Amino acid sequence: GENVEQHPSTLSVQEGDSAVIKCTYSDSASNYFPWYKQELGKGPQLIIDIRSNVGEKKDQRIAVTLNKTAKHFSLHITETQPEDSAVYFCASRAGGQNFVFGPGTRLSVLP
Amino acid sequence: GAVVSQHPSRVICKSGTSVKIECRSLDFQATTMFWYRQFPKKSLMLMATSNEGSKATYEQGVEKDKFLINHASLTLSTLTVTSAHPEDSSFYICSAGASETQYFGPGTRLLVL
Numbered sequence: 001g002e003n004v005e006q007h008p009s010t011l012s013v014q015e016g017d018s019a020v021i022k023c024t025y026s027d028s029a030s031n032y033f034p035w036y037k038q039e040l041g042k043g044p045q046l047i048i049d050i051r052s053n054v055g056e057k058k059d060q061r062i063a064v065t066l067n068k069t070a071k072h073f074s075l076h077i078t079e080t081q082p083e084d085s086a087v088y089f090c091a092s093r094a095g096g097q098n099f100v101f102g103p104g105t106r107l108s109v110l111p
Numbered sequence: 112g113a114v115v116s117q118h119p120s121r122v123i124c125k126s127g128t129s130v131k132i133e134c135r136s137l138d139f140q141a142t143t144m145f146w147y148r149q150f151p152k153k154s155l156m157l158m159a160t161s162n163e164g165s166k167a168t169y170e171q172g173v174e175k176d177k178f179l180i181n182h183a184s185l186t187l188s189t190l191t192v193t194s195a196h197p198e199d200s201s202f203y204i205c206s207a208g209a210s211e212t213q214y215f216g217p218g219t220r221l222l223v224l
Contacts (some may be wrong), residue, residue: 032211032212034212034213036215041218041220042217042218043115043117043204043206043215043216043217043218044155044204044215045215046113046212046213046214046215049212089154089155093211098145098157098160099157099213101154101155102154103153103154104153104154106152
């Protein structure tokens with residue numbers, strides 16, 4: 001079955017710097033890749049997603065890139081702010097299958 | 112759009128009692144809902160997939176008689192933890208499927224004394 005790895009497990013950046021989180025997946029049939037942000041004590045919130053027919057997607061300070069050949073996708077956050085501090089989860093899904101989540105990355109944005 | 116609610120947000124119960132958690136999709140219909148359990152500082156662990164009008168599909172190792180799931184309508188799924196014990200204490204999160212993605216509820220923190 002699908003396996004999703006995520007790195008790094010923790011990440012600290014200075015406010016205003018960029019943060020990059022990378023995920024790799026194993027199932028070449030996977031075609032949908034969402035990213036979720038989870039704040040303490042809350043449920044995960046979808047922040048951006050990308051489909052396998054697209055290489056990059058951007059939404060304001062957040063962008064996701066996908067490399068199907070290498071089977072990895074990355075979340076890029078620019079101009080980080082303290083409110084970006086949270087746990088970020090990547091996920092992958094092959095059509096009709098359940099999501100497989102990565103183990104999460106704890107991002108801390110230092111003021 | 113795509114708002115999912117959960118109730119209650121937190122519950123404390125005595126060992127041996129049952130607890131029901133509700134998950135509602137507020138502005139869309141969801142034929143499929145998912146129930147996850149999350150341990151501190153861990154990822155999401157899928158417990159079961161709930162399909163409207165049919166029996167839930169449980170993941171390996173999840174006791175279906177202990178975690179009863181009902182998906183009576185396109186906007187409501189319930190998880191009942193029966194005869195709860197302290198080891199059932201956890202953060203339970205539901206999600207509802209819309210198109211190809213999932214939208215999560217705010218979670219329910221269960222503490223069994």
